[in-house]
Amino acid sequence: MSAVTVKKLSDKKVKEQMNQGRFFVKIALLGEGGVGKSTLLKAFTDQTLNNEYEMTLGIDFAIKKVNVDSQKIVLSLWDFGGQKQFWSIAETFLTGTMGIAYVYDVANPLSLFELNKWIEKAREFFSLKGQKSPYELLVGTKIDFENKIDEETLREFMDQFSLKEHILCSSVLEHNVEEPFMRLLDLIVNGRKDVC
Numbered sequence: 001m002s003a004v005t006v007k008k009l010s011d012k013k014v015k016e017q018m019n020q021g022r023f024f025v026k027i028a029l030l031g032e033g034g035v036g037k038s039t040l041l042k043a044f045t046d047q048t049l050n051n052e053y054e055m056t057l058g059i060d061f062a063i064k065k066v067n068v069d070s071q072k073i074v075l076s077l078w079d080f081g082g083q084k085q086f087w088s089i090a091e092t093f094l095t096g097t098m099g100i101a102y103v104y105d106v107a108n109p110l111s112l113f114e115l116n117k118w119i120e121k122a123r124e125f126f127s128l129k130g131q132k133s134p135y136e137l138l139v140g141t142k143i144d145f146e147n148k149i150d151e152e153t154l155r156e157f158m159d160q161f162s163l164k165e166h167i168l169c170s171s172v173l174e175h176n177v178e179e180p181f182m183r184l185l186d187l188i189v190n191g192r193k194d195v196c
């Protein structure tokens, strides 16, 4: 298992977070079926995912323990099935989510445009429940394939949904498979400092 570290975490901040009981961190991956969410989870956690969940509930679930300044954080990672009929189940599992990766496949532009439903639904869920909005990240997978989404289209999409960050990765090449989770974890623990 690879080590994940998050820099710039003061002892004071660690204590604050621990007092708030926030060291069990829940992160969700949302996006259409087939974009590579479960594969990314697997690449990040080095775990064999439990396919039973995938078949029965449309959910892949993984746990990874990471150390932040020698404090242990348990990350629970959730891949909600991409199929629309699973949304009612997925909603239940969004409770307590602190970070969301909206995932699309760079070789499939439709998978980017279809993300609007996931973004809108998730935001609606947190606003209706009066829960703190999770940190959000846009993740493009499968960059071992040709990227069919041009810069302008991507920029427009991100502007439309006020998404501030984007990470490209490939589970096959094992490129940037930790970054989406590390970045979300960093935001969850340290807050957003670098964006005006």
Ligand SMILES: Nc1nc2c(ncn2[C@@H]2O[C@H](COP(=O)(O)OP(=O)(O)O)[C@@H](O)[C@H]2O)c(=O)[nH]1
Binding pocket: 032, 033, 034, 035, 036, 037, 038, 039, 040, 079, 082, 141, 142, 143, 144, 145, 169, 170, 171, 172, 173
């Ligand atoms: N070429 C390539 N294929 C990938 C990559 N990630 C996932 N896949 C393939 O895409 C398909 C769907 O992946 P899966 O993780 O099940 O998607 P999910 O439905 O979003 O969870 C599988 O056949 C994977 O092997 C990647 O980075 N590159």
Ligand SMILES: [Mg+2]
Binding pocket: 037, 038, 039, 054, 060, 079, 080, 081, 082
């Ligand atoms: Mg999956």
